[in-house]
Amino acid sequence: MSYRLGLTLIMVAAIVAIGCGLYAYFVPLTGVTGVWGPLAAAFGAFCLLIGGALMVKAGSRGARVVLMILLALGILLTALAAWLLHQWIMLAALAVCAIGWLAALSGPEGDTA
């Protein structure tokens, strides 16, 4: 799987996770309606989206390494939040993020450093 595809997966899944968080917050009877837990999880997913976008633009290897570490932390913590919120679709989306992150480990083509 290519680096670019991995980043695409991260960003698309993050968008899905954001949607799940907002849905859980705004729609009645999700069990977490109107409390800040799902908003926090949505914010975590938003950070993943931003991180993915920055990865696309990142020129240096060092920046990519830092971003990859932050993305890993973000995926873990957001997935944990989704699990504790019982938001299973969000959790699945974050699993896809994790797959994307693994794919992105390969680094961009031509980056042999």
Added chain:
Amino acid sequence: MNTLLRSTALIALLAGPAFAQDTTGDEPTDTAPAQEEAAPETAPDTAPETTSEAAPETPPSDESTPSDSADAETGTDSDTATDTAPAEQDGMNGSGEDTAQEDSEPETPAEEATIQARIPSDARVPASGPDWPSFHGQVSGAKYSPLDQITPENVGEMELAWRYETGDVSDGSGDLPATVWSATPIYANGLLYIGTPFYRVLALDPATGEEVWSFDSQSTLEALTQPALKNRGVAYWEADEPVEGEACQKIVYLGTMDARLFAVDADTGAQCENFADGGVLDVNQWNTVNDRWPLSLLQPPTIVGDHVVIGWAGNDWDWAEAPPGSIFSVNAQTGELEWTFDTIPEEIREKTGTANVWTAMSADEERGIVYLPVASPSPNYYGGNRTEDIPYATSTTALDVETGEVIWSRQWVHHDIWDYDINAAPTLMDITVDGEEIPALMQATKMGFLFVVNRETGEDVWPIEERPVPAGDIEGERYAETQPFPTKPAPLLDQSKLPDVWWLADVASFGACSKLWDDMVYEGMYTAPTTEGAGAGAYPNSAGVVQWGGVGFDPDKQLAVVNLSHVVQHIQLYDREQYEEINGEAGPGESGFHPQTGAPYGMSLKTALNRWGMPCWEPPFGELAAIDMTTGEIAWRRPFGMSQRYGFYMPGGWGSPTIGGPAITKGGLIFIGATMDAMVRAYDLETGEELWSDITEAPSVSNPAVYEHDGAQYVAFVSGGNSILKPSVGDMVSVYRLPQQ
């Protein structure tokens, strides 16, 4: 998985499971009563002519020691005749017209014989029907339905039939106080009746939820005695032989915050003009002593035959002197006062108060007995102003429903200085113990004791022992030397010591929980409130192990079912000068500071949480349990529900504090809400296995109702929330059934 759970918990707990900061109250308060200034708008000026409030010149002792043979509560089967507060002693029942003259006199043998003659000694708790005509399903308090369409095998298929949102809800952010809605729907007369915290009655189609009629009492929406607008539903009565075409042969009753009892026609919702004053009874007219606040009617009255038996709720903790406990029985059709019963001896009524009945009562209609769960007297955490005996305080008291005379009474806490109100209707049950059929009564308590007595006589079924308890050090206070301890069933939790400090909360607070444990004084449940250290540990807490949902009972399987909470609080007293200096405030959920104005000590009550809001004590925080009533042994118990904070669910093994109660069916199921997570659930009655659940709008803090309509079995839950559990309000009725064929 356990490791994962633990590690995730670390993070989740930074959010902290929310335990509402406390509870208690004459009305099981959910938030701190703060309406000190509240007083009836119109002070009553006349007492009812038909009421007698004769009290004994020398009240019977509420204390006993093993050496006190006159009224020793030694708790053995052989001497329970002395361990009750028998009718001969009472004299405090201000009975109705025909008994008024005798109130302060010992009951004559002839009168006693009359009472006994009315009691069929072999009478059993009447079988339940397919309806749900009262708060606990049946006036026996059994919460049992004989319906069996829904079973452990098919309950997983149960689906939503309809939902209804009343619109009567407030989170307190606007002009209105927050709502606390704990109504159990009533199914009777082919309709589903529900009271709301805006003091309306709704009659809904039981199959579809469509509104058939509604009645608006136009009652004040001010929190006059409570921190919230509260309602626990409506009551229903119908004539034995309804007259065709005549109004109000079937009546729905609704109480209000300002002590009015409305009677409306169950068919149309029109006010019953023949009831009291045009369909409204002003119960506050009888609030004549220490009338600092009106007698709020938040719990629907208990209907026994043609008697409407009315208790009331008030404002705890703020005053030493308060309206004294009184129960009123009025005629179901006319509202005419039949009798009153006063729980506090007349000589001391003005210097104390409450010992009221704010929760549901139960009744043995065959025997003509109504059973009162009586609350503690005021002030709740200091008894130096009421050192005299108050035998009916914190008791279960059995009255003749025709006259209001005492048949028997058992005091469950002597000289109560812990606010351990008896807070749930006793559950009547016919049980077989060692081959003997016993007409029994189980009284669940805040203390976690389940007292089981013969409901005819008040005698022990299993021995209830008087055991020594520690004394305190507060000047002017009087301490009971002993308290009653049942030998069976075992206490629902171990009150002899505080639960262990929870390592997770302790680590997260850098040892603050351990320090709090060191600073608390705790010598068992009856540790007296103190000014020392962090105060006295209150375990069980003042909201109680069991709340007003009470105990359900399956008469076939002889199983009793109860939900319970494990919560630690600490009570501290402050002398008046120190209290004024602190100038503390009441907190959410009945925590914080309360003045007990008129007493030499103010007090604070705090839940033992760390700075992150995590409970300092080990889980579980709530459980569901079943007791085999043939042996008194626990059949099973399991953590129940999930604690939740900011939306994050804690692991199920930790359980949740609970408010609400079960409904049990012949189909072998327990239906219950009651937990913080706002879920409603079905459990296998035999095993305790969770079989079904659904999410609702807010915690369902009432008992569910189970009914049959047009051949189908329905289960109805009300989700109204309660700030004791978490700051969540709701206005939703959710009704479930099996898929239609």
